[in-house]
């Protein structure tokens with residue numbers, strides 16, 4: 001197998017996982033991350049078995065298990081029905097079924113474990129404060145023009161992987177791909193000490209369906225904290241794509257003054273004093289990720305609405321498939337093409353699933369009656385079966 005020098009633009013979940021998978025296979029990797037320190041938003045992330053499997057195979061299982069929680073179940077609530085309409089047991093079931101756990105974890109803990117592993121890996125150079133500006137290609141060599149702490153610097157390699165997120169410079173500026181746009185959905189995120197939330201929701205993943213809105217919550221930080229995401233169909237007027245929000249704004253946007261939300265949901269929404277509000281962005285996925293020795297990975301390639309909780313999972317899968325493609329191809333360009341052709345059908349199907357979930361989660365009351373009835377009659381208990389094609393994924 002040829003060993004290559006590769007640049008990964010972006011030190012997020014996808015970029016760092018890719019660096020670790022590539023270094024494991026003997027490649028030399030330079031990660032350029034624009035932030036001067038590696039930090040993630042104060043929020044949680046669900047890692048289903050398709051993603052946790054890759055991280056465990058990279059040797060990160062014990063480090064992650066110190067922070068992760070395995071929820072007892074997924075409980076589904078409907079505001080139309082006024083309470084719970086279905087429950088899928090989780091616990092050890094995903095592990096027994098797919099050989100890897102279903103974890104919920106704070107993003108800072110996940111990124112911390114990835115960054116620590118990258119720092120300890122001799123084949124990885126992590127350059128912080130390094131923003132990719134432009135790229136030029138000559139036969140057999142890619143030059144990345146970046147600014148590092150404000151100073152211009154060039155990096156050369158055999159290939160470039162753009163893992164620079166939904167507003168990717170590599171996708172738009174280098175590949176001429178589509179720009180990110182607001183999807184008409186806004187996410188409000190907050191974390192709380194676990195003692196601040198009612199006992200009955202501390203060990204579960206909770207999913208609340210409402211008209212044009214939904215909530216997701218679960219424990220994080222080894223069960224010491226709790227994470228809530230509240231999503232609403234909205235408009236975006238702020239200049240920045242993520243801004244602080246307060247309790248009053250959440251109460252107004254989610255209509256807490258009206259009697260729509262049952263008491264438990266109102267309590268959950270009313271407890272955090274401070275939230276962060278995110279514009280959910282996406283782009284038309286009909287474009288080529290790869291040109292020669294430049295490709296895309298994670299949100300840069302296939303940003304998704306978070307309604308299947310798979311954006312990070314897909315980035316992690318990408319990382320593993322990309323490094324395997326490099327092992328099996330004659331050169332970087334051929335490997336990147338093979339990687340794209342393997343990944344596109346699956347990522348497209350997952351992005352589509354997330355869009356469909358959005359329609360189901362946000363149904364108006366008339367239609368929601370049929371959804372809630374189906375969930376009550378057994379669909380709720382079998383929900384995990386419908387996710388088997390996602391959770392059961394293995395790199396081949």
Ligand SMILES: Cc1cc2nc3c(=O)[nH]c(=O)nc-3n(C[C@H](O)[C@H](O)[C@H](O)COP(=O)(O)OP(=O)(O)OC[C@H]3O[C@@H](n4cnc5c(N)ncnc54)[C@H](O)[C@@H]3O)c2cc1C
Pocket residue numbers: 009010011012013014015032033034035044045046047130131132133163164165166168169187189229278280297298299300306309310311312313314315
């Ligand atoms: C509300 C919400 C809930 C979610 N829940 C889940 C979930 O439960 N499970 C799940 O799997 N996914 C979830 N996701 C999706 C997940 O967060 C993303 O898919 C994931 O973070 C994508 O990782 P990434 O590495 O591709 O991109 P990012 O995390 O965006 O990382 C990109 C990195 O590139 C850097 N960068 C950008 N431009 C440059 C440049 N020019 N030069 C150098 N560096 C650059 C950025 O600073 C950043 O560090 C959720 C998303 C949202 C919004």
